[in-house]
Amino acid sequence: MILKDFRAVIRSNIREYGMYIALLVIMGIFTITTDGVFISSRNIANLLNQTGYIAVLAIGITLVIVIRHIDLSVGFLSGFLGALTAIAMTAWGFPVWAAILMALVMGTLAGLITGFLVAHVGIPAFVASLAGWLIYRGALLLVTLKTGTIIVPNDAFNAIGNGYIPDIFPAESSFLPELHKLTLLIGFAAIVWFVLQSIRDRKDRQSYGFEVLSRDMFTLKLVFISIVLGLISWVVAGYNGMSWTLAIVIVVVVVYHFITTRTILGRHIYAVGGNPEAAELSGISVKKITLWVFGSMGLMCGLSGILFTSRLQSATTTAGTLFELDAIAAAYIGGVSSAGGVGKVTGSLIGAIVYMSLTSGMNLMGTDISLQYIIRGAVLVAAVVFDVTTRKAKS
Amino acid sequence: MTTPILEMKNITKTFPGVRALSDVSFRVAQGEIHCLVGENGAGKSTLMKVLSGVYPHGDYSGEIFLQGQAQKFNGIADSERAGIGIIYQELALVPDMTVYDNILLGHELKSGLTVNLNETIKKATEMLKKVRLDLNPSVKVRDLGVGKQQLVEIAKALSRDVRILILDEPTAALNEDDCDNLLNILRGLKRDGVTCIMISHKLKEVIRIADTVTVLRDGQTVCTLDAARGEVSEGVLIKHMVGREIDDVYPRRTLKISDEIVLQVRDWTVYSHGLGRSLLTNVNFHVHKGEIVGFAGLMGSGRTELARSIFGNPDGFRLDGEIVVKGQKKSFSEPRNAIESGIAYASEDRKKNGLILIQDVKQNITLANLRALATRSVVDANGESKVAEEYRTALTIKTPSITQKVLNLSGGNQQKVSIAKWLFVKPDVLILDEPTRGIDVGAKYEIYTLMNKLVDQGMSIIMISSELPEVLGMSDRIYVVSTGRITGELPATEATQEKIMQLATS
Structure with missing residues (x-):
């Protein structure tokens, strides 16, 4: 009976679970081929830190693709903003917080400019953002012209991309000596919050007389997700604990997930993506939504630039090269559709992790870079083929 | 009785969970105008898709005979070769191409490797003459009214030497004048020996033009009526279509x-x-x-x-x-x-700019007034479902659930969703x-x-x-x-x- 329920739930949600299954399979393969090095806490920590700057771009661009546009300028915009942050701290004497704030504000403004050109002037997003790609690339070269690579000597800033959150108990204490206690505590708190929230949601739905998952399936789901969350925190806690990058990405995902699934703004974004004319006639300002989405994209570029500069502890003349294509690939692997109106930010996060897992795993295996590109291309196609075919089967 | 030009025998076609056609038989005599009527979801379009090869042989059970010969179509190209032309409700013309290019699209007249422009224009002009459309074939389709576009579509079908022309609701978007014109042209085609099958909701037209009417209901043939014997009237058709009489x-x-x-x-x-x-x-x-x-x-x-x-x-x-x-x-x-x-406005084209087809019933109903369901901009999902259920009941929207995508609903139910959206705005x-x-x-x-x-x-x-x-x-x-x-x-x-x-x- 449970098994039958289980199959039915899996089958009707195959599209959603497909990506998680793919991620597990990829991780499994790499764990075997690298004799377990891949799944080691140290590697996973590195992997997540590397994913950070692509993940935030992928999340931003998901919404851009959902409303049927594209933004090619994001890579060099983030490179340019990263360089500006470095210059602000080294040459202009900005404190860290002011440099960060400046990058975020300027990113948002840049996004709003692209958005304005697309929404109000009516230039195709491809062209507007291609112009941005050229302009920000030039701007990046311009500001790094005199100095070349700019080294950032600020420890506080560099901790964003390389540091870890502090622990509440000293590492020497005899209680779970090898693990990061605060990370475990956060993981535990997340599990408790998730379980309580799920139970509340279920009760709420029942009180309205709506259909809910059967008790067995519901328990199974809670147990499964709790175990997954527990395992993730255990692995992460095994090597220095949660990094600042991971913490930032989690906050971004939570905020974006909340906005897209729960708020009016989120609903309006998906309505505009699903059918812009119907949305306009339903009283939604398509122009305003377009501005919002491009503005958020710019904000994410600022954040990505900060994460990348901090990760390298320096700003280089080529920072941001091809980030836009990595982000777009991650979003498509994560199930976003260019026809509009379809795609989740959580999907794009998983997409980014899948994409970076491939890089990380193949690097560990010593796979040649030429083959790496070919395999990443194949995975991208496979992901979209899976997405398209399951969607057909459903309708 | 002579051999019918077309005979479909015991056609059954199922979709996952639905039997769209069950054991349908359909005979069309040479040179007649045969109308196919029935409520939405009765299976008319599905039957025509079986005939035109959209659903290939093996995808359905039953047999198709053209002039007594069994046919196995594996795609539209096969049925086209056998002389069947189909014109869909949504026109399949390329708006930014000229009329002559559209008419010969996919069957371009070539001389060597290039398209022979003069022959193309000559052929297109001939075809336009057949549908009595007097216009310069070099204008773009975009610049024509819907009525004329419809005629260009027919001309396109005729250029393929069709023997059986299927028209799916050809008059749905036409005004009275264009309708009359279209019906006259169908009569003309009949004189030229083309057999027409027309799907229509407009019963008055059906009565005016049909030689024979076949009524489908819930995927089954209800009856076939002969106009010459005076079997066709609005009351009779409605009765057969809905299975009850609507007095008013x-x-x-x-x-x-x-x-x-x-x-x-x-x-x-x-x-x-x-x-x-x-x-x-x-x-x-x-x-x-x-x-x-x-x-x-x-x-x-x-x-x-x-x-x-x-x-x-x-x-x-x-x-x-x-x-x-x-x-x-x-x-x-x-x-x-x-x-x-x-003020609220429910648009005339619900698919194009009324509904968000890929979203579900509930999201479409609440779209224009999410504010009423939100506290500090966060939408109350349960309240939303409750509202959607209320309108579903009040408007008797037929859907398995409010989380069904609007895409999968019939036209009438889509329209109800589109109206429900505005009722929620009050x-x-x-x-x-x-x-x-x-x-x-x-x-x-x-x-x-x-x-x-x-x-x-x-x-x-x-x-x-x-x-x-x-x-x-x-x-x-x-x-x-x-x-x-x-x-x-x-x-x-x-x-x-x-x-x-x-x-x-x-």
Whole structure:
């Protein structure tokens, strides 16, 4: 009976679970081929830190693709903003917080400019953002012209991309000596919050007389997700604990997930993506939504630039090269559709992790870079083929 | 009896979870006009897709014979080769290509490696002559009206030497003149020996043109009627289609119109920069509380533009004149403003700009008024489901659940969702643009009943419709629009089809 329920739930949600299954399979393969090095806490920590700057771009661009546009300028915009942050701290004497704030504000403004050109002037997003790609690339070269690579000597800033959150108990204490206690505590708190929230949601739905998952399936789901969350925190806690990058990405995902699934703004974004004319006639300002989405994209570029500069502890003349294509690939692997109106930010996060897992795993295996590109291309196609075919089967 | 040109035997076609056709048999005699009628979801389009090879052989059970010979089509190309041409409800023309290119699209006339332009134009002109369309084949399809586009589509089919021409609701988007013209052309084709199968919801047309009518209901053949023997009448068709008799197509209601004027439009002029001309000139009209006002007129007379220009002007026309809502002068810069002032507009093309097809029933119903369900901008998901369930029940929307995508609903139920969306906004004035286009008799009746209930509750309705009987049957007062001007205002009691047609063509 449970098994039958289980199959039915899996089958009707195959599209959603497909990506998680793919991620597990990829991780499994790499764990075997690298004799377990891949799944080691140290590697996973590195992997997540590397994913950070692509993940935030992928999340931003998901919404851009959902409303049927594209933004090619994001890579060099983030490179340019990263360089500006470095210059602000080294040459202009900005404190860290002011440099960060400046990058975020300027990113948002840049996004709003692209958005304005697309929404109000009516230039195709491809062209507007291609112009941005050229302009920000030039701007990046311009500001790094005199100095070349700019080294950032600020420890506080560099901790964003390389540091870890502090622990509440000293590492020497005899209680779970090898693990990061605060990370475990956060993981535990997340599990408790998730379980309580799920139970509340279920009760709420029942009180309205709506259909809910059967008790067995519901328990199974809670147990499964709790175990997954527990395992993730255990692995992460095994090597220095949660990094600042991971913490930032989690906050971004939570905020974006909340906005897209729960708020009016989120609903309006998906309505505009699903059918812009119907949305306009339903009283939604398509122009305003377009501005919002491009503005958020710019904000994410600022954040990505900060994460990348901090990760390298320096700003280089080529920072941001091809980030836009990595982000777009991650979003498509994560199930976003260019026809509009379809795609989740959580999907794009998983997409980014899948994409970076491939890089990380193949690097560990010593796979040649030429083959790496070919395999990443194949995975991208496979992901979209899976997405398209399951969607057909459903309708 | 001679061998029929087409015979389909015991056709059964199932989709996951639904049996769309069960054991349908269908015979068409050489050179006749055979109409296929039935409610939405009765299986007409599915049957024609089986015939034209959209569903390949093996995808259904049963047999197809053309002049006695069994056929196994594996795709549209096969059925085309056998002389079957199909014209879908949604036209399949490329708007930015010329008429001649469209007519020979996919069957280009070549000389060597290049397209032979002169031959193409010559052939296209011949085909246009067959459909009695007198136009320069070098114009772009985009610049033609819907009626002419429809004829180009027929010319395209004829260029393939069709023996059987299938038309899926060819008149759905046409005005009365274009309809008449189309029916005449079908008669002409019949004389030339082309057999026509026509799917239609407009029973009056069916009666005028059909030699034989086959009625489908719930995926089964109900009966085949012979017009020559006087078996075809509106009452009989409706009875067979719905399986019951509808005595009164338009439900009655007690009039309760107050003197209060909710909407008044004065000296309304609408100018299109794109077209470089005025679409509406000095239009004046008003709507009382609790009244159904009908807007009659031909396709392209400016009725939809009138509605849209009042409803926040999403097309960006240049406007002149004033709108007074409940005694207050208003100007709307986008649809949102109009909605806030109590005006709602359900568009004439629900798929294109009424609904978000990939979203579910509940999301579509609440879309225009999420604010009512939100606290500090966070939408209450359970409250939303509750609202959607209420409208589903109230409007008898037939769907397995409110989380079903609107895409999977039938036309009538989609229309109900689109109306439900506006009911949730609770407007004072609801503009319904072609509210019953492309939906079946049963669903029409339900929508009419709903309209009556709404005006009974004090809402005012503006109904734009190209179906004169509908305008006459439902409206309390009728405005007739012709080439951008209001050419007449008639109380329902004085209006007749003839009077309206006269004003509409003046």
